[in-house]
Amino acid sequence: MVDLSALWRWLEGHAGACPYDQEPELERPWLKRWNHLPKRTAGPDFSRADYRSARQRAVEVARTTLGDELWAQLRRDGYLELPSRIYPGVSYRLRVGRRIEVRCANGVRPPWIYPYLCINPSYPLPEVEFFAHLYLYVRDREHEIVRVAAPQPWDQALGRTF
């Protein structure tokens, strides 16, 4: 028997867990296509409680991905910055849910015509989780960042994160 008041609270997004609670089957997002989704959404089957739960879980995993020191630095400064290993005098400033800002030392010619790089995950993710992924790409796979980056003249929220 389902508690109808609990179900109603869950539908409205005021309760943490669905009263039909079961751990959902492991979702392997690389097997699906996500292009049909509106920007900054996770799908029509997602409730407000699902968004809230996903964002909470994302914080845990972002912290474990970055390690305590970088996590503390992000919380303190609001961004993390990494020097380029390809372009001397260039650094990348990463902020949660935003485009990457390309920063150049005095006298250094920017590698791109515009100062912001728009890079999204190929499937929807909570923005703090993708932030940690993007940090790993910039630090360990900069050539991939260079390959896919779409330079933009202004800053903006990413479209594939929420």
Added chain:
Amino acid sequence: MHRIIVANRRGHQVLEWETTDTQEARALIAEAERIIHEARQKGCVVSKKIDGRHVIDTEPFDPNVEEYQIIAPIAGG
């Protein structure tokens, strides 16, 4: 306990295994290896935890690794 963090829209989901020599452990290890292989085939990147932080990893699956994570492919725009 060893695990794979599958980053997805749910925040993440986890597959865990022990390295004990039991049928259940062997099945979970095989499943973990299959998931990592499949994700790499589809363009995902895999990281593993070293000294308290994750680094991108290109080595074959090792059941003794403490923690893997599957990282989404990226695209511009």
